[in-house]
Amino acid sequence: MVQLPTLDLEQYEPHIEEEVGVKDHIKGSTRYAWLGSGQCGGRLVKSFYDLGYKKVLAINTTHHDLDLLEIPGEQKFLMDIGEKGAGKDIGRGELAVHQYQQEILHLARQTLSTQVDHIMVCFGAGGGTGSGSIMGLITIAKRYARYIGLQNPNKKVGVVMTLPTVGEASSPLVAENAYTAATRLSELASAGEISPLIIVDNDKINRMYPGLTVKSFWPSINNTVAGLFDIFNRISSLSSQYTSFDPVDYHSIIESGGCTIMGLTKVKKYGERYAISEAVKNNLQKTLLAGGFDLYTAKLAGCIAVGGKTLMNNVGGLQDNINYAFDVLSEITGEATIHRGIYEDDRECLRVYTIIGGLDSPTARLEELKSFTAVEVH
Numbered sequence: 001m002v003q004l005p006t007l008d009l010e011q012y013e014p015h016i017e018e019e020v021g022v023k024d025h026i027k028g029s030t031r032y033a034w035l036g037s038g039q040c041g042g043r044l045v046k047s048f049y050d051l052g053y054k055k056v057l058a059i060n061t062t063h064h065d066l067d068l069l070e071i072p073g074e075q076k077f078l079m080d081i082g083e084k085g086a087g088k089d090i091g092r093g094e095l096a097v098h099q100y101q102q103e104i105l106h107l108a109r110q111t112l113s114t115q116v117d118h119i120m121v122c123f124g125a126g127g128g129t130g131s132g133s134i135m136g137l138i139t140i141a142k143r144y145a146r147y148i149g150l151q152n153p154n155k156k157v158g159v160v161m162t163l164p165t166v167g168e169a170s171s172p173l174v175a176e177n178a179y180t181a182a183t184r185l186s187e188l189a190s191a192g193e194i195s196p197l198i199i200v201d202n203d204k205i206n207r208m209y210p211g212l213t214v215k216s217f218w219p220s221i222n223n224t225v226a227g228l229f230d231i232f233n234r235i236s237s238l239s240s241q242y243t244s245f246d247p248v249d250y251h252s253i254i255e256s257g258g259c260t261i262m263g264l265t266k267v268k269k270y271g272e273r274y275a276i277s278e279a280v281k282n283n284l285q286k287t288l289l290a291g292g293f294d295l296y297t298a299k300l301a302g303c304i305a306v307g308g309k310t311l312m313n314n315v316g317g318l319q320d321n322i323n324y325a326f327d328v329l330s331e332i333t334g335e336a337t338i339h340r341g342i343y344e345d346d347r348e349c350l351r352v353y354t355i356i357g358g359l360d361s362p363t364a365r366l367e368e369l370k371s372f373t374a375v376e377v378h
Contacts (some may be wrong), residue, residue, distance in 0.1 A: 004354065008133050014160035021113025025052035028233030029247035031118040033057075033108070035141060037133045038093075038138045039065045040124025043218055046071055047226035059104060059137070061096050061129045065225070077107055079133075082324040088173050090180065093132015097140075105140050105147075114148040119157045125178035134181055135160070154193050155255040159185055160225070161268040162200040163369065169203075169241060175372030182369065186361035189258050196253075196260035196357055200225055201365065228262050232355050235304055235341065242312075245304050245341030253339070253349065254298045263295060263354050270350040271315055276305070283354045292324070292362035296334040299358025303329050304341035308348035325352065 019114065024031060034056040036045030041064055042058040049056045049071050059077045060066050066076045080098035098102070119141045123130030125274060138157060145153035159181065169175040182199075183331055189197035212220055236250035244248075246339060253260065263283040268274040305322045312318070330338045333356060 009144075021111055021115065021363060022054045022125050024054050026230070026233070027237060028230065029237040029250060031055070031115055031117045033119045033144075034232070035059065035119065035121045035137055037097075037121065037123040037137055037226065038127045038130030038181040040127065041130050042069050043222050044122040044160060044162075044188065044226070046093045047219075048230075050223070051226055051230050055116060056120045057104075057108060057111065057130075059097075059133070061093065068167050071140055071339070075111055077104060077130075079104075088126075088148050088171075088177060089128040089130075090132040090177055090267065093128045093130070094136065094361070095132075096129070097133035097136030099135060099290040101140055104137070105143055108140070108144045111149060117150070117156070119145055120160055121157070123181075124162045124164070125181040126168060126174040127177065131177040131181040134161075136182060138188070138212040144265075155195050155257075157194055158254070159189075160196055160198045160200065160229075161185060162202055163365070165203040165206050169369060169372045172373050175369055179366060179369040182366050186259075186366065190361065192257035192322050195255050195257045197258065197361075198229075198262075199362070199365075220335070221353050228264060231264065231353060231373075232302070232304075235343065235353070238343065240341065240343045242342035242344070245302055245339055249302060249341075250292075250338035252337075253302055253355055253357035256299045258299065259293065259361055260355065260357040261359065262356075265352055267350040267352060270307070270318060270321065272325065273321060274319075276350070276352060277328040280325045280329050280354060282331075283352060284356070288307040292365045293359045294357075295332050295356065295359070297358070298333040298336040298356045299362040300337045300339070301329060301333050301354070301356040302339040302341065302342065304342045304353040305350065306345055306347075306353070307350040308346065309344055310348055311350055312344050319353045329354065 032053055034048050034053060035046040036042045036058045038060060044056055045056040046069050057075055058069050061079045061081055063078050079100045081092060081096045121137045121141055123134050125131055141157045142153040145156045150156045164174055164178050185197055188194045234246050236245055265279045265283040267276050267279045303326055326340050
């Protein structure tokens, strides 16, 4: 038998050092990193930053938008392609992310570190920077996921996309940009190559809340979307003396591919048999996220009831009413697996939170966008 020599490096075990990078200030079950592209993406990640999700990067082709974002300078990246930036030109956005892909990846490694479980890319469908760079940023996010050792990056990289209002989409170029980006991402989500795809419909919000001032419109939308996303991450880290919605339940929904929608509603007549189940159905119609989904295509869902101590102790039949609401959600989502949660807190009201994953894309809403792309020729 041949005796082989011992190589110098054989005495060492390969070891990937844990790098903390920017420290989060959240108490959720999942550590997220957020990449925001363009003005809309930057605003979205700023809302998450304010909630305690400090692992964010804002990327843009113009310094004007970056300068206005109140996040640390080292967490901003300018893809410098000239003074005008990308404007509404998708091609310039694609060119920018291709030109700076290595620098963005390096900044993610350096700033966001290895302590990340899931990566979300945020952008507004309509602008040149966001719509143009989104595919490149998804590729970068997957490379970063592999670098930090995440298994199956297709399940660990998701997207938050905002759709333009009717006023914005009246520009055929904006509508075409939005339709192109939304169609590409819908195909990726349907194929399970990103998870989840969350669609925020600014036009729907505009109709639901017509009284918002110009100054409060965007912060109100972004903060509400971020807060709703955050609630499920936080609840999934809490134990319950009743029924827990645990991290495994939460991850199964977030990683189920397709589109995900979320909603919350307060239930006033919680003692009535059908009040909670009606609230669950209304919940899905009033959500700030895009409508038009076929709920029967859902793969997984979570429904969480949170009530005050007094309610939980004194309202007769409340358990039955909550269970009935769970059953109704099961019916309207077809064969989806329903994860349930019942929690108690100090607020004397009953709130119901719903999250549904693995949905097909809202094709009717996308076709509506497409209708704006036709330019009238004289």
